[in-house]
Amino acid sequence: MADLPLPPGSTLGILGGGQLGRMLSQAASRLGFNVVILDPEENSPAGRVSQGQVIAAYDDPTALQVLGRVAQAVTFEFENVPAASVQTLVESGAEVAPGARALAVAQDRVDEKTFLNSVGATTVDFAAVDSVDDLVAGLERLGVPALLKTRREGYDGKGQVWVRAVSEAADAWNAIDGKPAVLEAKAAFTRELSVIAARGRDGQVAVYPLGENIHEGGVLRTTLAPAKVDRKTDARAREIAAAILNGLDYVGVLGVELFDLGKGVLLVNEIAPRVHNTGHWTQDGCVCDQFEQHIRAVAGWPLGPTEPHARVEMTNLLGDEVDQWTALAAEPDARLHLYGKAEARPGRKMAHVNRVSKL
Structure with missing residues (x-):
């Protein structure tokens, strides 16, 4: 080694x-x-x-x-x-790094939610689903509407379907090709937040300010950071991030998506054991961004500072929206990050732009 x-x-x-x-x-x-x-x-x-x-x-x-x-x-x-x-x-x-346990937990949504609740990072109520009968039972227990997701893989809204009545169970099961799944109760949240955090090989934990996320069609469109949150919400997010990182003996950067229910109550939607789209704002809002932070942790270096020096609105550019690069490059407060992808397919993430303003 x-x-x-x-x-x-x-x-x-x-x-x-x-x-x-x-x-x-x-x-x-x-x-x-x-x-x-x-x-x-x-x-x-x-x-x-x-x-x-x-x-x-x-x-x-x-x-x-x-x-x-x-x-x-x-x-x-x-x-x-x-x-x-x-x-x-x-x-x-x-x-x-991160290690095998973090991967295993994040690859299976039932295992993920079970782990999260075990470390005090509360999620929505859920049920494992391996058949139409399981789905019906889950709907009767959790209520409708409820969200059915494949246990493994699936991203940006793929591999999931809302079930709005028990009578839709068979169609919903067919929509995910009868794959092992998890049924999630609907959360009465006011917005989605996310927290990007890191843990070094020495156990040091560093947490970035929260971001507020706006989705369109199951795909992240915009992150506003630092998000406007009260102290109780900020403290709870930091507590959740540290519990997950330490519970996994994690090394590297982790993304945690959160449902904000108000009054400092947060539910974890899901985790990503890697750098995360909702952390792109750190490239132009922090001295040490999430990518450098991850490299520092993996290499065993000290973690960098996470304090923001600017407010950032990060917007994903999908498909041919990347063709706007000349206009975006002319914006004085915009920083354009192009991914170098050859084909601008509809819905494909081609770039992002960080619009920077004073805190």
Whole structure:
């Protein structure tokens, strides 16, 4: 295993070559690290800004062994990395962070909610669903409407369907292709908040200010940060983040999506064991953004400051909205972050813009 903290000049491996991997690689390069990407897509966005890329499937044993040998530490940009891949990397001598337990918890929505409640990070009431009969029973217990989600995978509104009557159970089950699922009670929240937090290898925890999120069609459109919250809400969010990080013995940055019920009452919607879309505002609102923070934690460095120096409105650019780059680049208070993706498909995240103002 590598000696920590890793000195500049060390090599970091990243599983995933998309925009999060790209921004992680850019942050690592600024700190003096070499970066190697593993991604099946040739000429990936992250690969183009890194020292090299291994072009292979995420479960390719030879590719993983190569990455584990050249990289002193390995991390990932998405949570659906096969657990066996992490084990292969560990066996090849690489430090992998976040660890296997965080991955396992985040990959299964029932396990995730069970864990969250066990550490005092309360969620909506829920029921595991493995059949239409389970779904009917869950609807009768939780009430309608309720949200049916596949237990594994699914993102940006995919793999889920609202069930508004018990009579819709069969259709809803077919809509998710009869996959193992979780049924979630509807939460009477006023808005969605998120908190980005990090934990170092020494157990140090650093928490960024809350962001307020606005979604359209199940996809994040805008994050406003720091969010306007009272002290009780802020303190509760920090308490939740620390409980999750410590409960998982976590290393790296974690995103926590929250339902704000008012008066300091927060429910956890879900967690993401990685840098997170709702933390992009930190790139232009904080001295140490979420990407540098993650690299610091993985490499065993001290965590950076999380205090904001500006207010930021982060907006995702989807599909051909990226064609507005000339107009956005002309805005004096806008910082444009382009992902280098070749094809602007409808709904695909192509870039984001941070509009900065004074606190």
